[in-house]
Amino acid sequence: MRFLPRHLRTTALAALSCALFLTFPASPAFAHDALKRSSPAKNAELSSLKEVELEYSAGVKFPFVVLHDTAGKEVALGKPELDGPLVAAEVPQPLAPGAYVIAWRVVSSDGHPIEGEIPFSVKGSSPAPSPTGGAVDVATLAAEPSAAAGEAQAAAPGVPAWIWGGLAVLVVVGAFVLLRTGRRRPDRGEADAD
CATH class of the missing domain: 2.60.40.1220 (Immunoglobulin-like)
Structure with missing residues (x-):
């Protein structure tokens, strides 16, 4: 990840952390009684x-x-x-x-x-x-x-809908960030600096 700019590394790490958080089910402390x-x-x-x-x-x-x-x-x-x-x-x-x-x-x-x-x-x-x-x-x-x-x-218990929704939002945001940063070419950054 050293080849990525710092802000992109931070964004990627935040997206990965959110994805891991949403992937694992809630512990019993956060679940309703049954x-x-x-x-x-x-x-x-x-x-x-x-x-x-x-x-x-x-x-x-x-x-x-x-x-x-x-x-x-x-x-x-x-x-x-x-x-x-x-x-x-x-x-x-x-x-x-x-x-x-x-x-x-x-x-x-x-x-x-x-x-x-x-x-x-x-x-x-x-x-x-x-x-x-x-x-x-x-x-x-x-x-x-x-x-x-x-x-x-x-309505059997399974993965809650909010987890799937959160994962979908993360995928869309991640795709947007990658597409946006992928469009920037290294030669454009040098041209803007001149």
């Missing part, structure tokens, strides 16, 4: 449910937990109780056989809200009544995944 465990587990088949338990990777605040059946009707839950990383909400009445989705939202220990959904089903020997009044096979309801749960799975 759901470690839930009861019921995702896609579990239960015979009954008395309490919803959600355990996070760190202490959370302002828990919000809602239970819906496949028709979107909300099922009453007790007030969510918070104990550090653990959130628990009582299910006061027995659940009818069928498919359900737990929707949760908490404020992460870093102050950012996080949310998710947990589909599960309750087994039963009799068919569950449908919203139209007829009987629906419980196996059919349990087999139908929630559209919202599918969207939550589609």
Whole structure:
């Protein structure tokens, strides 16, 4: 790099440093908390449910937990109780056989809200009544995944978009700097000096 002018070396080193910073994922200290465990587990088949338990990777605040059946009707839950990383909400009445989705939202220990959904089903020997009044096979309801749960799975963790955006900006700026400095010929600098 000795053959490059000093300002170009400085620019190249700054661009390289930024590229390295953006290439490596954030350490856990900079990442949002995550759901470690839930009861019921995702896609579990239960015979009954008395309490919803959600355990996070760190202490959370302002828990919000809602239970819906496949028709979107909300099922009453007790007030969510918070104990550090653990959130628990009582299910006061027995659940009818069928498919359900737990929707949760908490404020992460870093102050950012996080949310998710947990589909599960309750087994039963009799068919569950449908919203139209007829009987629906419980196996059919349990087999139908929630559209919202599918969207939550589609947003799997990976490289955040801001990292790709930052790399794209660095590539454009680097290309601009190289093209601009590449157009300057050594003989032009001597001609300007005269």
